[in-house]
Amino acid sequence: MDNGSAILENPEVRQFFEEVLGEEGLKVINALIGREATDEEIAEELGLKLNLVRKILYKLYDYRLASYVRTKDKDIGWYIYTWKLDLPRVMDVIQERKRKILEDLTNKLEYEANTVFFECTNDHFRIPYDIASERGFRCPQCEGALEYINNQEAVESLEREIRRLQDELENPVPGALKAPRM
Numbered sequence: 001m002d003n004g005s006a007i008l009e010n011p012e013v014r015q016f017f018e019e020v021l022g023e024e025g026l027k028v029i030n031a032l033i034g035r036e037a038t039d040e041e042i043a044e045e046l047g048l049k050l051n052l053v054r055k056i057l058y059k060l061y062d063y064r065l066a067s068y069v070r071t072k073d074k075d076i077g078w079y080i081y082t083w084k085l086d087l088p089r090v091m092d093v094i095q096e097r098k099r100k101i102l103e104d105l106t107n108k109l110e111y112e113a114n115t116v117f118f119e120c121t122n123d124h125f126r127i128p129y130d131i132a133s134e135r136g137f138r139c140p141q142c143e144g145a146l147e148y149i150n151n152q153e154a155v156e157s158l159e160r161e162i163r164r165l166q167d168e169l170e171n172p173v174p175g176a177l178k179a180p181r182m
């Protein structure tokens with residue numbers, strides 16, 4: 001029986017969790033898969049600090065990948081938080097992140113494609129034409145000479161990256177996606 005852990009075999013999903021939750025994130029997720037447990041139980045089982053487990057759980061909560069039920073312990077009077085996961089939603093979260101990255105890259109491409117750049121011959125400090133002109137074509141860092149630089153390569157590399165992301169967004173096959181290159 002699949003208890004929901006199959007999704008963790010997707011390298012993109014693993015990378016997402018490692019990036020967002022840190023090393024211990026996957027341990028916490030694995031401990032919570034297919035069941036409900038309190039933060040204290042998980043911390044004890046994994047031998048992790050309670051604060052760390054809570055931090056990870058609340059991060060998951062922020063992404064709506066986990067939820068909790070709060071109950072009051074009648075004996076000790078403390079609140080107890082019982083957690084469970086909603087892992088399948090992670091595919092949506094990853095897609096949303098990609099859409100955001102795509103938007104940023106598109107803006108960057110627009111800027112690169114519509115800007116003429118000059119570059120310092122000493123330290124390769126790059127600067128748009130307008131500012132270079134204002135500064136008499138002298139580098140703001142070292143006063144070196146600024147020369148025209150062709151940014152076609154940067155434009156093409158952005159275009160490639162955008163096409164790759166668009167392709168991934170259109171074909172979100174779990175487990176078959178390449179890990180995002182950032």
Ligand SMILES: [Zn+2]
Nearest residue numbers: 120139142144
């Ligand atoms: Zn310079």
